Amino acid sequence: MAKVILENVTKQFGTVQAVKDFNLTVEDKEFAILVGPSGCGKSTALRMIAGLEEPNTGTISIGDRVVNDLPPKDRDIAMVFQEYALYPHMSVYKNMAFGLKLRKFPKNEIDQRVRDAAEILSIQDFLDRKPKQLSGGQRQRVAVGRAIVRKPAVFLFDEPLSNLDAKLRVQMRAELSKLHDRLQTTIIYVTHDQVEAMTMGTKIVVMKDGWIQQVGSPLGVYNYPVNLFVAGFIGSPVMNFIPCRIISKDNRLLMDAESFQLPIPEKKVPYYQSLAGSEVIFGIRPNDIYDRAFAPENIKINTVRSVIDVIEPLGSEIHLNVTAGKHDLIAAVDVQTVYKVHQELELAFDLNRMHLFQKEPPNLRVKTEQ
């Protein structure tokens, strides 16, 4: 079991800097998730921890050892790949036993470890089969099994669920969470899927263009995104962003989005007072926009007129794509009534959950918490 520390790590491929000044500590037994869009450097960071890529600068420590000069086999890590990377010519048993055999483990210990791992993952019946005889989910479990038998200090997962269908992905997410709970081992997991990041991790690391944008707990990153990118990347559906100007009017602070004006809640005024006269970006999550007819009483006063463009019924809720003046918004509303396209709708905003972001890059969120 081990802590993983990356200090000032950078990685360059030719003229492209894939990872820039990466500093991260993953505590022992933590389930850390590196999440970000394609090309943000998350897989490169993971491969450097594994030893498959060499950092240009910085140090990587696993446990109490700096591992920069250690080959992957000596770093006490195990990795699960997106494409499973099972040896096609070996049976499931041999796939799982291969690493231990190379390390000259005794035969009976290999057998014990393989069977124990197979039982954890419910693949005991497949031990004699070849990978091509298995489904995608079964192959992924074998890949996880191959990692488990190593009993490593750190598990590394590189988008392991990307090749699975949606239903299987949901199932495997739960299984991996249970596995973490059972094994109590440090896990570093890479994904581009923010739903995976939110549901599985104890720590999320949001990346963009080789930089770490924010590190925090899933709810912490969701509720207090550090900038516009994190706010837009984490959360589904995507947060609504509306450019506006902060104006002072009648001793009140308002957000003027040209098509409509909304008052800033009293408790947030002290934090936004200094922005009066400035242009900012107003952010609000679709789940914090209601159909006024069914909104809680305390937010019914913050209304905006809109027209419905697209209706996306999801069963448990409905996503309404609406136009409010010049602005396109998404509202995630409860299934209370039937909506029609082109219908006029009054929306109510829960402004206690609103965010304001600086208009200029890096588009930092204006903090309203201590």
Place this chain on the structure above:
Amino acid sequence: MKFSRKSRDRLGLHLILGLVSLVTVAPYFWILSTSLKYRTEVFTQIPKWIPWPINIQNYLEVFQMAPFHLYLINTIIVVAGILAIQLVTITLAAYVFGRRNFWGREFFFFLFLIQMMIPIHATFLPNFLTLKRFDLLNTRIAMMLPFFASGYGTFLLRQAFRQIPRALEDAAVIDGCGGLRFLWHVLVPLAKPTLIAFSIISIVSHWNDYLWPLIVTDTPEVRTLTIGLGMFVQQESGADWTLLMAATAFVTAPMLIFFLVFQKKFVESFMLSGMKG
């Protein structure tokens, strides 16, 4: 009884294929048939396809007149020796060209490809002189040495190695199976169809090699089957067609049996070399 159009088309196709097969197989059948005949039965007004009674004495006489058993052993040694070394050299070369990065890789691979373009006959003289310098003429090694490296085999295997995903190599490296261990434990087993295909092509082409063995060998002790048959035709058999056909049947039999046993692999190997080459 009415035949459907499909049945009629199929019948026509089978007739044509049957005729072509007959024309192809007929010479081999005639060789076998003549090898089992008495001398007086060879040229008859009405050709006798099936000899009766059969005369196996021809084969016994052939072995008494020339050491075909020795020629067979020499051929097996030469072909097996070439193949064994080729499999090692092409595997190592294909691994380096297919899976490793190093300065000048593309240039050196280009040189390998160039080797395939040079006609074999253009290399006979320099190879002959080299062997003479090292006093290797009239040895089995002389017949094998120029073929230990194969540009074609390297190319074929390199393509096979490049098909194997990088993630598999990463997984192997993490398992502690990098470099040559990865080559042995993963690449070679996965490239088995290509190796089999290449082996078949190598065996067939070197078994039937005539010109190079003729140039570098002098004595019956190191002769191969093709050379032995050629000498037999010129010197030993005279105009005795039964003996000649017996010798020919003996020389061609191993490859025919090899083909019959591995015919599926033969077809796959030619398809593979055609697709990848």
